Amino acid sequence: MSRYNVDVPKVTFLPENATFEFEHGKLPYREHGLPESALDVALNFGFNLEHACGGNNACTTCHVVVKSGAQNLSEMEDDEADRVETAADVQLNSRLGCQCIVKGDVVLEIPAWNRNYISEGGHSMNLGDAIPKSKSAH
Numbered sequence: 001m002s003r004y005n006v007d008v009p010k011v012t013f014l015p016e017n018a019t020f021e022f023e024h025g026k027l028p029y030r031e032h033g034l035p036e037s038a039l040d041v042a043l044n045f046g047f048n049l050e051h052a053c054g055g056n057n058a059c060t061t062c063h064v065v066v067k068s069g070a071q072n073l074s075e076m077e078d079d080e081a082d083r084v085e086t087a088a089d090v091q092l093n094s095r096l097g098c099q100c101i102v103k104g105d106v107v108l109e110i111p112a113w114n115r116n117y118i119s120e121g122g123h124s125m126n127l128g129d130a131i132p133k134s135k136s137a138h
Protein backbone atom coordinates (compact mmCIF):
# COMPACT_ATOMS: atom_id res chain seq x y z
CA MET A 1 0.00 0.00 0.00
CA SER A 2 1.36 3.41 -0.90
CA ARG A 3 2.45 5.59 1.98
CA TYR A 4 0.50 8.38 0.31
CA ASN A 5 -2.74 6.43 0.33
CA VAL A 6 -5.41 8.69 1.84
CA ASP A 7 -7.10 5.61 3.27
CA VAL A 8 -4.27 5.52 5.84
CA PRO A 9 -4.19 9.12 7.05
CA LYS A 10 -1.67 10.54 9.46
CA VAL A 11 -2.56 12.95 12.22
CA THR A 12 0.25 15.01 13.75
CA PHE A 13 -0.19 16.96 16.96
CA LEU A 14 2.11 19.93 17.65
CA PRO A 15 4.14 20.93 19.51
CA GLU A 16 4.67 17.32 20.63
CA ASN A 17 5.15 16.28 17.01
CA ALA A 18 3.22 13.13 17.85
CA THR A 19 2.07 11.42 14.66
CA PHE A 20 -0.50 8.67 14.46
CA GLU A 21 -1.46 6.73 11.35
CA PHE A 22 -4.68 4.77 11.15
CA GLU A 23 -6.72 2.80 8.69
CA HIS A 24 -10.25 3.99 8.03
CA GLY A 25 -12.76 1.82 9.82
CA LYS A 26 -10.15 0.15 12.03
CA LEU A 27 -10.09 2.31 15.16
CA PRO A 28 -11.45 0.18 18.00
CA TYR A 29 -12.12 2.88 20.59
CA ARG A 30 -15.08 5.02 19.61
CA GLU A 31 -16.35 6.54 22.81
CA HIS A 32 -15.36 10.17 22.56
CA GLY A 33 -16.09 12.48 19.67
CA LEU A 34 -17.27 11.61 16.20
CA PRO A 35 -15.80 8.37 14.83
CA GLU A 36 -12.38 9.09 13.26
CA SER A 37 -12.38 12.64 14.56
CA ALA A 38 -9.01 14.03 15.65
CA LEU A 39 -10.02 13.33 19.26
CA ASP A 40 -11.04 9.77 18.45
CA VAL A 41 -7.70 9.14 16.73
CA ALA A 42 -5.74 10.71 19.59
CA LEU A 43 -7.45 8.64 22.27
CA ASN A 44 -7.08 5.46 20.25
CA PHE A 45 -3.33 5.96 20.44
CA GLY A 46 -3.26 6.98 24.11
CA PHE A 47 -2.67 10.65 23.36
CA ASN A 48 -4.68 12.62 25.89
CA LEU A 49 -6.18 15.49 23.97
CA GLU A 50 -8.43 17.31 26.44
CA HIS A 51 -12.14 16.56 26.08
CA ALA A 52 -13.97 17.91 29.10
CA CYS A 53 -17.45 17.33 27.65
CA GLY A 54 -16.64 13.84 26.43
CA GLY A 55 -16.51 14.83 22.77
CA ASN A 56 -20.06 16.15 22.59
CA ASN A 57 -19.46 19.61 21.10
CA ALA A 58 -20.34 21.14 24.44
CA CYS A 59 -17.03 22.69 25.50
CA THR A 60 -13.95 23.94 23.67
CA THR A 61 -11.19 22.08 25.46
CA CYS A 62 -10.46 19.95 22.39
CA HIS A 63 -9.65 23.10 20.40
CA VAL A 64 -6.92 22.59 17.81
CA VAL A 65 -5.51 24.89 15.14
CA VAL A 66 -5.06 23.33 11.71
CA LYS A 67 -1.51 23.94 10.45
CA SER A 68 -1.83 21.90 7.26
CA GLY A 69 -4.30 19.55 5.62
CA ALA A 70 -7.46 21.55 6.34
CA GLN A 71 -8.91 20.14 3.13
CA ASN A 72 -8.47 16.66 4.62
CA LEU A 73 -10.91 17.32 7.43
CA SER A 74 -14.68 17.11 7.26
CA GLU A 75 -16.41 20.40 6.58
CA MET A 76 -17.36 22.32 9.67
CA GLU A 77 -21.01 21.90 10.61
CA ASP A 78 -22.99 24.81 12.03
CA ASP A 79 -22.97 23.35 15.54
CA GLU A 80 -19.18 23.12 15.56
CA ALA A 81 -18.85 26.62 14.10
CA ASP A 82 -21.08 28.05 16.83
CA ARG A 83 -19.10 26.29 19.54
CA VAL A 84 -15.57 26.90 18.28
CA GLU A 85 -16.31 30.63 18.07
CA THR A 86 -16.43 30.64 21.85
CA ALA A 87 -12.98 29.05 22.22
CA ALA A 88 -10.16 30.94 23.88
CA ASP A 89 -7.73 32.35 21.28
CA VAL A 90 -9.89 31.16 18.39
CA GLN A 91 -8.15 31.50 15.02
CA LEU A 92 -9.16 31.26 11.37
CA ASN A 93 -8.08 27.62 11.21
CA SER A 94 -9.53 26.59 14.57
CA ARG A 95 -11.45 23.34 14.80
CA LEU A 96 -12.85 21.20 17.57
CA GLY A 97 -10.91 17.97 17.78
CA CYS A 98 -14.01 15.97 18.61
CA GLN A 99 -15.96 17.23 15.59
CA CYS A 100 -13.45 17.33 12.72
CA ILE A 101 -13.30 13.96 10.99
CA VAL A 102 -9.90 13.03 9.58
CA LYS A 103 -9.99 12.02 5.91
CA GLY A 104 -6.32 12.53 5.01
CA ASP A 105 -3.05 13.80 6.45
CA VAL A 106 -3.37 16.73 8.84
CA VAL A 107 -1.16 18.68 11.22
CA LEU A 108 -2.91 20.12 14.26
CA GLU A 109 -1.50 22.43 16.90
CA ILE A 110 -2.77 22.32 20.45
CA PRO A 111 -3.18 25.83 21.92
CA ALA A 112 -0.53 26.73 24.48
CA TRP A 113 -2.93 27.06 27.41
CA ASN A 114 -3.98 23.42 26.97
CA ARG A 115 -0.52 21.87 26.74
CA ASN A 116 0.05 21.25 30.43
CA TYR A 117 -2.79 18.82 30.33
CA ILE A 118 -1.10 16.83 27.56
CA SER A 119 2.25 16.72 29.31
CA GLU A 120 0.60 15.60 32.51
CA GLY A 121 -1.09 12.81 30.57
CA GLY A 122 -4.12 13.16 32.77
CA HIS A 123 -7.75 12.42 32.34
CA SER A 124 -10.49 14.80 31.37
CA MET A 125 -10.85 17.55 33.92
CA ASN A 126 -12.23 21.01 34.42
CA LEU A 127 -9.44 23.50 33.81
CA GLY A 128 -11.49 26.30 35.34
CA ASP A 129 -9.57 29.54 35.63
CA ALA A 130 -6.63 28.10 33.71
CA ILE A 131 -8.62 28.57 30.51
CA PRO A 132 -8.27 32.10 29.10
CA LYS A 133 -11.50 34.02 28.72
CA SER A 134 -13.15 33.75 25.34
CA LYS A 135 -13.03 36.91 23.23
CA SER A 136 -16.79 36.67 22.79
CA ALA A 137 -17.47 36.27 26.52
CA HIS A 138 -19.15 39.16 28.30
Ligand code: FES
Binding pocket: 050, 051, 052, 053, 054, 055, 056, 057, 058, 059, 060, 061, 062, 063, 083, 096, 097, 098, 099
Ligand atom coordinates in the same frame (compact mmCIF):
# COMPACT_ATOMS: atom_id res chain seq x y z
S1 FES B 1 -14.53 17.67 23.76
FE1 FES B 1 -15.93 19.19 24.28
S2 FES B 1 -16.30 20.16 22.38
FE2 FES B 1 -14.86 18.64 21.88
